Amino acid sequence: MTYLKTTPTREGFFGSYGGAVLPPPLEPHFAEIREAYDRISKSADFIRELRYIRTHFQGRPTPVSYLRNLSDLCGGAQIYAKREDLNHTGAHKLNHCMAEGLLAKFMGKTKLMAETGAGQHGVALATAAAYFGMECEIHMGEIDIAKEAPNVTRMKLLGATVVPVSFGGRSLKEAVDSCFESYIAQADHALFAIGSVVGPHPFPMMVRNFQHVVGVEAREQFLDMTGELPDMVAACVGGGSNAMGIFSGFIEDDVALYGVEPAGTSSNLGDHAASIAYGEDGDIHGFRTIVLKDAKGEPAPVHTVASGLDYPGVGPEHAHLHRSGRVTYTTADDTEALKAFFELSRREGIIPALESAHAVAFAMREARANPGKSILVNLSGRGDKDIDYVTETFGFGEAL
Incomplete structure (x- = not known):
């Protein structure tokens, strides 16, 4: 079998790396995401709609x-x-954001949430939220907000709520921390659309595949x-x-x-x-x-x-x-x-x-x-x- 079909393992490990260590309140929500991705990733309907979006929107x-x-x-x-x-x-960020938005729609979610550093993931997710008619919440460090002002403006124009992160280094790591904390209280109706091949399984695999x-x-x-x-x-x-x-x-x-x-x-x-x-x-x-x-x-x-x-x-x-x-x-x-x-x-x-x-x-x-x-x-x-x-x-x- 090919590398992409055998890596990662079902538990989300790439060799000795990966996996998922989650606070107990988030475990059922990430299990739900894994199950939903397994169901739709080979679905002709999902693939057809994603291909349409890539050609006619992206x-x-x-x-x-x-x-x-x-x-x-x-x-x-x-x-x-x-x-x-x-x-x-x-x-490139829109490639996985539109797919994550489509996944959220399939799961019946009404909101997309994410961290962003340079703002490109935030802009892409705000775009996906607008396309699918969802709310959007983006966490961004204060240092990056100052450096990437044009993208902050774009996110707001697209209807997203931009949450400034003022603790620690006030950059990408802290934005992830802040978004995870906010997501815990909203996981029933929101999808945390992680912005890279990082985070708990299944996100490193899903984002790579998208x-x-x-x-x-x-x-x-x-x-x-x-x-x-x-x-x-x-x-x-x-x-x-x-x-x-x-x-x-x-x-x-x-x-x-x-x-x-x-x-x-x-x-x-x-x-x-x-x-x-x-x-x-x-x-x-x-x-x-x-x-x-x-x-x-x-x-x-x-x-x-x-x-x-x-x-x-x-x-x-x-x-x-x-x-x-x-x-x-x-x-x-x-x-x-x-x-x-x-x-x-x-x-x-x-x-x-x-x-x-x-x-x-x-x-x-x-x-x-x-x-x-x-x-x-x-x-x-x-x-x-x-x-x-x-x-x-x-x-x-x-x-x-």
Whole structure:
């Protein structure tokens, strides 16, 4: 049987990672979600409606673009991009949000809830809630609210209630904590639509499977464009949903897969969010994975220029793929990501999300060392949300 059909186990484990450790009040609700997903994931009605939504609402398939100018600049390998920035709402997040909304509708839920970092998941879920006629509640750290103001406005325009999170590091981890606490009291009528391949089972599996469309499309498109598969596929990794989406399309092929974590400003704890590079095995938000820990063994503070990557853990499947050696995990720092942001904008007319710019930075770096090879980057989102923050903080890249 194929990898995707056998991984994870029925209990939600990817090797020794994953599972579900839940407060007793939430156990029956997550069991309900697992049972509902098992029933509808192979349902012709569900698949037909999801395909309709992807084609006629999201605008899928998104294209693969050959980045000729960037390839010429770097020399060496030829660089391509899977254009999830052209998915409706501007990122890959809508792929699983519309599916989670459809799941919630099937379950008879009336409200969608979630955390968000960069705001793309929040915008996507607010969009799904509007489409399905549901309420929407989004928890977002105060630091990210300030950095990602355009997305906050979009969420509110779409009818969502945005809950500012003011405790702790006031970023993505705390937004997850806050949303879980709020969800406990609303689980009878709400679905907590977790925004990445993280959280208790079945979410790491469900979100990967809903994002699998990215990898399926990219594989077919690249073959059609070039007559062969790419030599390397790269994606940024925070929680890791966009990466698992594209990796899942190539997981059984002889293709080198690379996850690019945010190295921030230094290797010191609190200056980066590179969980695999610097973390250790541990538990966070109801599942086992690789976690950045402080001196007390608690999830550590993190930093990255990209709000969507500032999580002190990683999806359990990424931890498993790292331990098994199937995926190579590396890093790009803030300066590299910002340089890639400006170069892609000016050389190709594509303004990337800061999260995606980490993968672009990897491709630019590796292209020089791999002449005659091809690199496919998952351009997971567009940078409209980042332009105010970037230009106000870093100008137009003159000092980089």
